[in-house]
Amino acid sequence: xxxxxxxxxxxxxxIGGGHTHALVLRKWGMRPLAGARLTVINPGxxxxxxxxxxxxxxxxxxxxALDIDLVKLARFxxxxxxxxxxxxxxTDRREVHVSGRPPIAYDIAAINLGITSAMPxxxxxxxxxxxxxxxxxxxxxxxxxxxxxxxxHVAVIGGGVAGVELILAMAHALRARGRTxxxxxxxxxxxxTDTGTKSSARLRAALRGxxxxxxxxxxxxxIEATHVLLADGRAIRSDFTTGAAGxxxxxxLNGTGxxxxxxxxxxxAYLQTSRKGVFATGDCAHFSPDPRPKAGVYAVRQAPxxxxxxxxxxxxxPLRRYRPQKDxxxxxxxxxxxxxxxRFGQTFSGGWIWRWKDHIDQGFMAQFRDLPQMDQPxxxxxxTHDLPEALxxxxxxxxxxxxxxxxxxxxxxxxxxxxQRTDIAPLPGDDAALLITGGxxxxxxxxxxxxxxxxxxxxxxxxxxxxLGDIWAMGAKPxxxxxxxxxxxxxxxxxxxxxxEIMSAAGDILRKAGAEIVGGHTSVGDELTIGFTVTGLxxxxxxxxxxxxxxDALILTxxxxxGVIMAAEMVGKAEGAWVAAAxxxxxxxxxxxxxxxxxxxxxxxxTGFGLLGHLLGICEASAVGAELELGAIPALPGAAALTxxxxxxxxxxxxxxLLPQITTGGPQDLLFDxxxxxxxxxxxxxxxxxxxxxxxxxxxxxxxxxxxITGSAGAITLI
Numbered sequence: 001x002x003x004x005x006x007x008x009x010x011x012x013x014x015i016g017g018g019h020t021h022a023l024v025l026r027k028w029g030m031r032p033l034a035g036a037r038l039t040v041i042n043p044g045x046x047x048x049x050x051x052x053x054x055x056x057x058x059x060x061x062x063x064x065a066l067d068i069d070l071v072k073l074a075r076f077x078x079x080x081x082x083x084x085x086x087x088x089x090x091t092d093r094r095e096v097h098v099s100g101r102p103p104i105a106y107d108i109a110a111i112n113l114g115i116t117s118a119m120p121x122x123x124x125x126x127x128x129x130x131x132x133x134x135x136x137x138x139x140x141x142x143x144x145x146x147x148x149x150x151x152x153h154v155a156v157i158g159g160g161v162a163g164v165e166l167i168l169a170m171a172h173a174l175r176a177r178g179r180t181x182x183x184x185x186x187x188x189x190x191x192x193t194d195t196g197t198k199s200s201a202r203l204r205a206a207l208r209g210x211x212x213x214x215x216x217x218x219x220x221x222x223i224e225a226t227h228v229l230l231a232d233g234r235a236i237r238s239d240f241t242t243g244a245a246g247x248x249x250x251x252x253l254n255g256t257g258x259x260x261x262x263x264x265x266x267x268x269a270y271l272q273t274s275r276k277g278v279f280a281t282g283d284c285a286h287f288s289p290d291p292r293p294k295a296g297v298y299a300v301r302q303a304p305x306x307x308x309x310x311x312x313x314x315x316x317x318p319l320r321r322y323r324p325q326k327d328x329x330x331x332x333x334x335x336x337x338x339x340x341x342x343r344f345g346q347t348f349s350g351g352w353i354w355r356w357k358d359h360i361d362q363g364f365m366a367q368f369r370d371l372p373q374m375d376q377p378x379x380x381x382x383x384t385h386d387l388p389e390a391l392x393x394x395x396x397x398x399x400x401x402x403x404x405x406x407x408x409x410x411x412x413x414x415x416x417x418x419x420q421r422t423d424i425a426p427l428p429g430d431d432a433a434l435l436i437t438g439g440x441x442x443x444x445x446x447x448x449x450x451x452x453x454x455x456x457x458x459x460x461x462x463x464x465x466x467x468l469g470d471i472w473a474m475g476a477k478p479x480x481x482x483x484x485x486x487x488x489x490x491x492x493x494x495x496x497x498x499x500x501e502i503m504s505a506a507g508d509i510l511r512k513a514g515a516e517i518v519g520g521h522t523s524v525g526d527e528l529t530i531g532f533t534v535t536g537l538x539x540x541x542x543x544x545x546x547x548x549x550x551x552d553a554l555i556l557t558x559x560x561x562x563g564v565i566m567a568a569e570m571v572g573k574a575e576g577a578w579v580a581a582a583x584x585x586x587x588x589x590x591x592x593x594x595x596x597x598x599x600x601x602x603x604x605x606x607t608g609f610g611l612l613g614h615l616l617g618i619c620e621a622s623a624v625g626a627e628l629e630l631g632a633i634p635a636l637p638g639a640a641a642l643t644x645x646x647x648x649x650x651x652x653x654x655x656x657x658l659l660p661q662i663t664t665g666g667p668q669d670l671l672f673d674x675x676x677x678x679x680x681x682x683x684x685x686x687x688x689x690x691x692x693x694x695x696x697x698x699x700x701x702x703x704x705x706x707x708x709i710t711g712s713a714g715a716i717t718l719i
Contacts, residue, residue, distance in 0.1 A: 005488060005489055005526055006034050006035060006489070007035065007488075007489035007490055007491060008035060008036070008037040008488070008489070008490050008491065008494055009035045009036075009490075009491040009493075009494065010035060010036050010037065010107040010108065010314050010491075010494075011036075011037050011039065011104075011105055011106050011107050011108075011494065011497070012036050012037065012038050012039065012106070012107065012108045012109075012110075012310055012314070013039045013040075013041065013096055013104055013106035013108070013109045013110075014038070014039065014040040014041065014079075014109075014110050014112065015041050015086045015089065015096060015109060015110065015111045015112065015113065016041070016042060016086070016111060016112040016113040016114065016282075016284075017040055017042035017046075017047035017068070017070045017112075018047060018112040018113065018114050018281075018282045018283075018299060019047075019049070019112075019282060019296055019299040019300055019303070020110075020112045020281040020282050020299045020300070020302050020303045020306055021040060021047075021110065021112040021281075022047060022068050022070070022073060022368060023300065023303035023304075023307075023367075024110075024303055024306055024307045024310070025038075025040060025070075025073045025074065025076070025077040025079060026073065026076070026077070026367060026368065026371070027303070027304070027307045028077040028078070028079070028307070029073075029076040029077035029078065029371070029372075030372065032077070032078055033311050033314060033315070035314070036311075036314055037080075037494065038077060038078065038079035038080070039079060039080045039081075039082060039104060039106075040070065040074055040079050040080075040081055040082070041082045041084065041085075041086050041096060041098060041104065042070055042081065042082075042083065043083070043084065043085040043136075044070075044083065044136060044577075044580070045069070045070055045071045045081070045083060045575075045576030045577050045579060045580040046067035046068060046069055046070060046136075046576050046577065047067070047068045047070055048066045048067055048068070048134075048135040048136060048139065049066050049067070049068060049361070049364065049365060050133070050135055050296055051296055051360075051361050051364070052065060052066050052361050052365070053066065053132075053135055053138075053139070053165075053166075054165040054166065054168070054169040054333040055169070055333060055358070055361075056139060056142075057142055057166060057169035057170055057173060058168075058169035058170075058172045058173050058333065058335055058336060059146070059172075059173040059176055059177075060336075060337065063139055063140075063143060065365070066135070066139065067576075068365070068368045069368065069369075069575060069576040070576055071569065071574070071575075071576030071579045071580070072368075072371065072569075072572050072574075072576060073368055073371070074454070075569065075570070075572060076371045076572070078454075079454065080453070080454030080455045080456075081454070081455065082098060082101070082104065082455055082457075083580055083583075084098040084099060084100060084101060085098065085099065086098050086113075086252075087099060087252050088252055088255060088256070089109065089111070089256050089258075089278070090103070091256065091257055091258065091275045091278060092257075093105075094106050094107065094109075094277075096109065101457050101501075101505065102457065102500060102501050102504040102505065104501075105497045107277065107314070108277050108278075108279075108310055108313045108314060109277065109278045109279070110278070110279040110280065110281065110306060110310060111265060111273075111278070111279070111280040111281075111284060111285075112280070112281050112282045112284065112299070113250055113253075113282075113284040114133065114134065114282060114283050114284060115133055115247040115248055115249060115250075115283040115284060115294065116131055116133055116134060116248050116249075116250060117131035117132045117133040117158075117242075117243045117244055117245065117247075117248065118131040118243070118248065119131070119157070119243050119245065119248075122157075122220060122223065122243075123221070123222045123223065124222050124223035124224055125223050125243065127223075128223045128224055128225050128241060129157070129223050129241040129242060129243055130142075130240075130241070130242050130243075131242065131243050132162065132166060132242050132243060132244040133244075133247075138242065141240075142170075142240075145240045146173055146174065146177065148179075149179070150179075151179065151180040151181075151182075152174045152179045152180065152181045152182070152183075152239075152240070153181075153182045153226075153237040153238050153239050153240070154167070154170050154171075154174070154181070154182070154183050154184070154238060154239075154240045154241070154242075155183075155184040155185075155186060155228050155236055155238035155240075155241045155242075156170070156184070156185050156186070156241075156242055156243075156244055157186050157187075157220065157228075157241070157242070157243045157244070157245050158186075158187060158243060158244040158245030159185055159186070159187030159189075159190070159191030159192060159214070159216070159245075160191075160192070160193070160194050160244065160245070161192070161194055161195060161330070161332055162244040163185060163187070163191070163244035163245065164185065164191065164192060164203050164207065164332070165332055165333050166242065166244055167183055167184075167185045167207070167212050168203075168206055168207065168210060168212065168333065168334055168335040169333060169335055170183060170240075171183040171210040171211070171212055171335060172210060172335030172336050175210070181211070182213075182237055182238075183210065183211070183212045183213065184212070184213045184214075184215060184228075184236050184238065185207065185212055185213070185214045185215070186215045186218055186220065186228065186230075186236065187214075187215070187216050187217075187218070187245075188217070188218060188219060188220075188245075189216065189217060190216050190217070191204075191214060191216060192204070194293070195330070195332075195342060196342055196345060196347060198342075198347035199330070199332070199340050199342045199347045202334075202340045202347065202349050203332065203334065203340060206334040206335060206338075206340075210335055215230075215236070218230050218231075218232070218234075219231035219232075223241055225239065226238070226239050228241055247283055247294040248263070249262075249263035249264045249265075249284055250284070251263075253265060253284070257275075258273045258274050258275055258278065259273065259274035260286075261286040261288070262286070264284060264285060264286040265280040265284055265285050265286065266285075266286050266288050267279070267280050267281075267285045267286065267287055267288060268288060268289065269289045269321045269322060270305075270309055270319040270320070270321060270322070271285070271287075271302060271305055271306055271309060271322050272309070272319070277313060279306055279309060279310070281299060281302040281303075281306050282296075282298070282299035282302070283296075283299065287322070287324065290324060292324050295328060297325075297328045297329075298324055298328075300364075301322075301324065301325070302322055305320050305321070305322040308320045327343060327344055328343070329341065329342075329343045330342045330343065331353060331356065331357040331360070333354065333357070334349070334354075336354075337351055337354045337355070337358075338350060338351050338353070338354050339353040339354040339356075339357050340353060341353045341356070341357075371572065423435060423436045423437060424436075427542075427544050427545075432444060432445035432470040432471060432473075432474055432476075432536075432542075433445070434474075434538075434542055440537065441476075441537065441538035441539075441541070441542065442479070442535055442536070442537055442538070443470075443471055443474050443476045443535065443536045443537075443538060443542060444533065444534070444535045444536075445467065445470035445471060445533070445534055446467070446484075446531065446532070446533040446534070447463075447466055447467040447469075447470070447531060447532065448463065448467075448484055448529055448530060448531020448532070449462065449463045449466060449529065449530055449531065449676065450527060450528075450529050451527060451528035451529065451530070452566050452569075452570070452676075453583060456498050456501045456502050456505070456528065456530075457501050457502070457504075457505040458505075458583055458587060459502075459528065459530055460501070460502040460503075460505040460506040460509075460530055461505050461506065461508075461509050461587040462583070462586040462587055462676060462677050463506065463530035463531060463532060464481075464505075464506040464509035464510050464532060465509060465586065465587060465588065465589055465590070465677040466586075466607070466676055466677040467481070467531065467532035467533075467534050468509075468510070468513055468515075468532075468534055468589075468590070468591075469590070469605030469607060469677065469678070469680075470534075470605060471534050471535075471536035472590050472591070472593075472594040472605065472680065473543065473594075473603050473604050473605040473680055474536070474538065474542040474543050474544065474603070475538065475540070475542055475543040475594065475597075475598055475600070475603070476536030476537060476538045476542060477514055477536055477537050477538075477539075478510065478513045478514045478515035478534060478535075478536045478591075479514070479515055479534075479535045479536050479537050480515055480516055480517075480518045480534070480535050481510050481515050481516070481517050481518065481532045481533065481534045481535070482517070482518060482519045482520045482521075482532065482533045483502075483503070483506065483517055483519075483520030483521070483522075483530075483531070483532055484520055484521050484529075484530075484531040484532065484533065485499070485502065485520065485521070485522045485523070485529070485530055485531070486522075486523050486524070486525040486527070486528065486529040487499070487522060487523075487524055487525070487528060488524070488525070488526065488527055488528055489524060498528075499522070502530060503517065506530070506532070509589060510532075510534075512589060512591065513589060513591045514591070515534060515535075515536075517532075520532075543598075543600050543601075543602065543603045544602065544621065545602055545604055545617050545618045545620075545621035545622065546602060546621040546622050547601040547602040547622055547683075548601050548602035548618050548619070548622035548624050548683035548709045549601055549622075549624070549683070549709060550624060550709050550710055550711040551685070551686060551708065551709065552601055552602075552683040552684055552685060552686070552689075552708060552709040553683070553684060553685070553686040553688075553689035553690070553705050553707075553708050553709075554615070554626065554628070554681065554682070554683055554705065554706050554707045554708060554709065555597070555680075555681070555682045555684065555689055555692075555693070555696070555703060555704070555705055555706070556606070556611070556633065556634065556679050556680075556681055556703065556704055556706045557590060557593050557597075557679035557680045557681075557682075557696065557700040557702075557703045558585055558588070558590075558606075558634075558675075558678055558679025558680075558700060558702065558703075559585060559634035559635050559636045559639070559679070559702045560606075560611060560633060560634070560635050560636065560639060560670050560671070560673055560675065560678070561582065561635050561636035561638070561639025561640075561642075561643075561670060561673060562582050562585065562586055562636065562673075562674075562675050562676050562677070562678065563610075563649035563651070563652075563673040563674040563675060563676070564639055564642045564643055564647050564648060564649055564670070564673050565578050565579060565582040565636060565638055565639055565642060566579070566582065566649075566676070567647060567648065567649040567650065568638075568642045568647045573642065573645075573647060574638060574642065575638055577637065577638075578636065578637050578638030578639075578642075581636055581637050581638075582636050585636060585677075586676055586677040587677070588677075588700075590679070590680060590699075590700070592698075592699040593680060593696060593699050593700050593703070594680065596692060596695060596696055596699075597680060597682045597684070597692075597696075599684060599688065600682040600683060600684045601622075601683045601684055601685075602618050602621070602622055602682070602683045603680055603681065603682040603683070604617060604618060604680070604681050605678060605679070605680055605681070606675045606678035606679055606680070606681050607674070607675050607676065607677075607678050608651060608674045608675070609655055609658065609674065610651075610655040610671060610672040610673050610674055610675065611633070611670075611671045611672075611673075611675075611681070612655070612658065612659050612662065612671045612672055612716060613655050613658050613659075613672070614681055615628075615681060615716060616658055616659060616714075616716065618681070618683060619709075619713070619714055619715075619716060620714060622683075622709075623713045623714075624709050624710065624711065624712075624713060625709070625710040625711065625712035625713055625714060625715035625716060625717075626707055626708070626709055626710060626715075626716045626717075627707050627708055627710055627716075627717050627718075627719060628671070628706055628707035628716070628717070628718050628719070629706060629707050629719055630667060630668060630671075630718050630719065632704055632705065632706045632707070633670075633671070633704070633706045634702040634703075634704050634706075635670055639670055639673070640667060640670065643667065643669045643670050643673070644667070648669070648673075649673060649674050651674040652669070652672055652673065652674070655672040655673075655674060656669075656672045659672075659716060662716070662718065668718055671718075679700070679703075683709050686708065689705055690705070693705060
């Protein structure tokens with residue numbers, strides 16, 4: 001008997017993708033808890049590792065070396081990743097608020113936000129300086145500044161270990177590029193009070209060796225674009241000013257109702273806040289039983305305790321105490337490939353210390369780059385001889401990659417009898433049907449998608465945009481929609497939460513497009529599937545596949561690549577930033593775009609059959625051909641790289657078979673990639689297309705003219 005998936009009954013929500021939570025995700029992937037649905041909320045698809053920041057600033061590491069890819073990690077852990085910044089936690093309603101989406105309910109929550117180095121009370125800081133934390137914005141700004149060629153004037157505010165490491169790294173990197181450097185370290189008291197005497201002396205020697213000016217016991221009056229003004233009237237030249245003066249908690253924690261210590265979340269011996277079931281770790285937490293300094297080593301050591309206590313809170317097992325070490329190894333970079341180390345009052349320095357630090361840092365990051373490959377379920381000992389062939393050599397893609405191939409679909413549709421109703425107008429191969437009711441033209445279409453992301457909100461948005469595609473492609477105005485949902489097995493409470501998220505997210509997309517959800521149907525199955533049947537009204541004759549004319553320009557309104565990127569994501573081969581960009585593109589509504597393309601001769605949406613398959617539909621219905629400019633066709637970040645590596649969606653072969661005259665194995669493979677919620681492909685007069693393109697790009701930034709219609713019926717060529 002087939003074993004059904006076990007139901008999910010509790011929500012565990014991790015707020016922030018810091019070091020502790022990254023390690024928890026890895027541990028969860030190795031040993032998940034049955035019945036628990038895990039969610040991680042983070043502003044972006046990656047989480048930077050602060051331990052390698054000085055090395056990056058010094059030019060010793062590439063930017064990507066700092067990033068923990070949360071998309072890959074969440075896939076490994078079986079977690080949903082919500083890309084957005086949490087800005088409130090309601091501990092009474094047990095909800096986390098993220099701007100732009102419905103609240104996220106939790107049963108157990110953990111907070112691992114890190115800290116900020118912003119100085120909002122310092123005049124001019126917000127406008128003219130860049131905090132060292134959060135790391136993402138700082139890293140991007142520094143990379144841009146480093147690649148300049150003029151004389152450099154840099155300043156770091158804050159003379160603790162972090163500030164000293166930063167200014168040394170900045171001075172080293174700028175000198176290595178041959179730039180004239182003025183580097184200044186400014187502190188309101190004395191620098192390096194958080195290190196021992198010997199370590200302080202060696203670091204001061206390193207500052208002198210790189211000609212860093214140290215200004216102590218200085219009060220800053222104002223930060224300007226080119227200067228830091230001190231209270232005593234001195235003006236310190238700086239066109240790149242950053243702050244590393246201590247740790248500051250995120251302000252929104254003040255509104256949580258949780259107990260705080262100087263703005264940080266107070267936690268007990270079990271890492272639990274003042275509200276049961278809400279934990280906090282890392283720099284955003286204050287360990288009340290034995291306060292510790294803000295250092296990444298504590299966040300790392302807290303991970304096994306947090307992992308145990310999250311699970312124990314759901315299994316009703318005893319919680320485990322966290323016992324921090326009294327001292328820890330400090331390894332402090334000194335600009336280039338040299339460092340100073342300190343522990344238990346002992347100090348040591350040199351190149352070997354940097355190599356030791358590099359080994360530790362690389363080992364930490366390797367845990368997330370080289371995730372274990374979990375064993376796939378084996379086939380039963382006895383099975384039909386062709387079962388392995390039917391399963392294929394790779395997992396079935398979600399979205400349009402999971403559709404039935406064009407050949408099978410068209411053969412089935414051809415076998416259906418012609419309609420006998422006079423109020424249904426036959427159309428030349430379009431996915432939507434045209435109904436005539438009381439003289440009113442109404443189009444109707446249906447579409448559904450298997451979930452390829454664990455976030456129901458993102459999946460609902462994409463499914464709604466995807467279903468609207470056929471309505472938009474016919475130039476109709478969306479009218480009404482019914483939802484068709486298959487939920488995985490969930491407890492009654494999680495069913496309600498998931499349905500609320502889906503209907504809220506989809507309703508927002510449909511309502512903005514002009515339609516209302518008027519009903520639907522739900523059922524329970526093995527996996528989440530979201531679909532909509534949508535109707536639209538046409539003020540004029542609908543735009544169909546027929547009507548394209550030789551000489552027409554072809555406009556594509558979205559970049560290609562969703563199929564290959566999501567196929568790669570399923571097997572851990574896609575970078576998180578690529579996946580995030582693909583999800584954003586798929587979620588992008590096309591209501592404004594459609595209005596601008598109302599005069600198109602022919603139009604379709606690019607979905608499961610790929611760009612060439614849908615263009616072929618226009619050519620066959622219009623008895624024309626087409627010529628495409630391969631270099632003009634926009635692609636999503638990472639799509640071309642993945643295609644070049646031979647990554648393909650499971651529907652690729654079927655799509656390629658539609659046009660056997662076009663060889664595969666090169667950049668043209670992307671033209672066969674099945675798209676989900678893809679762009680509109682419109683044929684319209686060349687002069688109109690060229691005039692329209694700048695306006696289109698206000699709503700579809702990568703819209704492009706990708707070729708033109710020819711008179712060679714059925715012939716599609718690439719140039």
